[in-house]
Amino acid sequence: MNTTKRAGAALLSLALAGALAACGSGGASQDEASGGNVEIDYWLWDDNQQASYQACADAFHAANPAITVKITQTAWAQYWQNLTTQLAAGQAPDVWTDHGSYYPQFVASGQILDIQPYVTRDKVDLAQYQEGLADLWVKDGKRYGLPKDWDTVALVYNSTMLKEQGVKPDEMADLTWNPTDGGTLQQVIAKLTVDENGHDGLDPDFDKNHVKVYGFLPEWADGSQGQNGWGDLAVANGWTYLDKNPWGTRYRYDDPKLAQTIDWYKQLIDKGYAPKFDKQSTLGRDAVLNAGKGAMTFAGSWTINTYLGPDAEQKFALAPMPVGPAGVRKTAINGLSDAIFAGTPHKEEAWKWVKFLGSADCQDIVAGNAVVFPAIRTASEKAAAAHEAKGRDVHVYVDATKTPDGTFLLPITDHGNEVSQIVQDAIQSVVLGQIGAAEGLKKANDQVNALFT
């Protein structure tokens, strides 16, 4: 899932940062005495998914009465701090939900169990998962998790505004984009931008200083990956993040193809089609879209319920990513996994649970709740069907995974958090006009690559 989005959900408890270690012992299972029963501690951060996994845990317990799974949910903002301090205190959970940008440091310090021997022994079918997801969790021939779900990115737009401005939904399915003139995507963005006098962005009388509805809302707090926009477009423009993925050591933020993409974003702001960075709402794009002050943005599949759920205050619809200069649509695909604590006294039981989480039995249950797309392809289809049954048209997210070369994996490297901060800061200063795109990104790239020396 996307890190920055999660962080927003958990603002409240940040202030507790200092006091985290002492409280709450998520404790390793200490219950061998109770008649051979084993309790497996399982951690996750997404409260939207807790019910699904509780259902999995119940099904698992029914099939294995000697093993009970205890689920603990902690908000994203505290999740990794708690996990790390618990690991340091020798009180780690037996199994936890793992994320690509955090797991390298756990691997480096030997905290995650290599499950390759179990996978080989039990002949787990790795081909059942969405392409590429299983390989994310392999380093030097060792495997540190089984894929549990995935997410991709698409365009979300306000369908009422689209209609008012006379843009047909069919046009949205065939948008093109290039960094020079923005292709038909920019045309639509301009049309959807409306000033206080009702002139749209293509009208010569358009007043860019009094914009009522912005045609496009960029996401600037998007770390080093730009999963919610600039990353996807830059890759469509032919850019690659780094020398190899996963486990590359040379980033390429100094590539002109990325700078061109950022410059394209900047001209949207200059023309008044997107809000200025320093006058942009800090409440998140969903709040601005829901308030009817923005018409379109890029949104990951984890936000389906935000825009198509019952709480949305506007009518939204989805469109695929625009076709890039190379003639292909590109979206980031990212997935989570489940990791087993290397020090757990119940390795065999923990593996059984992880295997179950990675099986169609559990992922079908998750699919039925229509929250995320499970990693197993057949289960993804079921999740899409469950969404359709609720009247939500989400096929663009699934289509992306079926397009050859339509998806790319987000970088997995050491120092993920530091890279994130450096690149985000650099991009923000570029957008603010404090430094040119090429120069700012070159500087950031030097800083980033210095981390790996």
Added chain:
Amino acid sequence: MRTMRAEGRSQVAEQVAEPSDAGASRRRRARPRDDRRAAWLFLIPVLAGFAIFYGYPAVRGFWYSLTDYNLLSPPAYVGADNYAKLAQDPQFWHALLVTVYYVVINIVSQMLFALLLAALMHRLTRSVALRAMLLLPWLVPNVTVALLWIWLLDADLGFVNHLLKALDLGTVGFFASPDWAMPTIGMVNTWAYTGYTALLLYAGMLQIPPHLYESAAIDGAGEVRMFRSITLPMLRPVLALVLVVSLIGSFQIFDTVAVAAAGRGAGSAIRVIYYFIYQQAFQYFHMGYASAAALVLALVLGVLTVVQMLLLRASRSDLA
């Protein structure tokens, strides 16, 4: 953060309440020794708590500051490397600078408003209800205060910007713009703490003998003149104390920044020193490096405390 600030301030409250004790204890100095023994007995629980919850962690923190430690692997001794790195880390110095900027904005505005409020309370009304109301913002948890203002001051959806727009003044990205973010955070905390500071100053004003005002009134002095010539000079020791303690509390700004930065705030323009330490320790898991930064900060605060002590001693003769 909050507790430390509150503690610092309760010391102030004691000082303000009983400034005349200073002279008394000096007279008692020549007592027999058994009293001291009893005193130590009474101090044991506090000392034990201090040793366990402050002393021991501080010593460990010092040890960690000499190591490369990521919480997961055992710490490896690296000598003064962390300190050397710190001295050359532009982010660290930037964070210190940003903090000083915040402290200046926060303390100056807070002291001015608090002084004005205290004077009004002292000379105009002594309504208990009014005094209680002044404390209200201070009673709201800091995170709530930050969230409240983030919504009110939002660049696009906030109420304040709606007003500005209605008056055709143009909108301001209070938390979003790097130029505005720090002043905004400073003023938000001023809003939250002015009432409390005002109350401390007010308590200090109550110590000023009323006859001074009466004679001044007879001599025909106006309120402004009385404030300048009686209130301010007589209040000086209390003012100095409140100032320095608020300063140290202000240096430890964290929660508002953490909340504002967790939203898509103004990036490095508001990354204060506590936030820097927090990120190093709990986001990047550079425990050793973070400990070194924390110790340097402790040193800075220590210097400020020495200044505080000097000011206190200087002020003692003032009130006697």
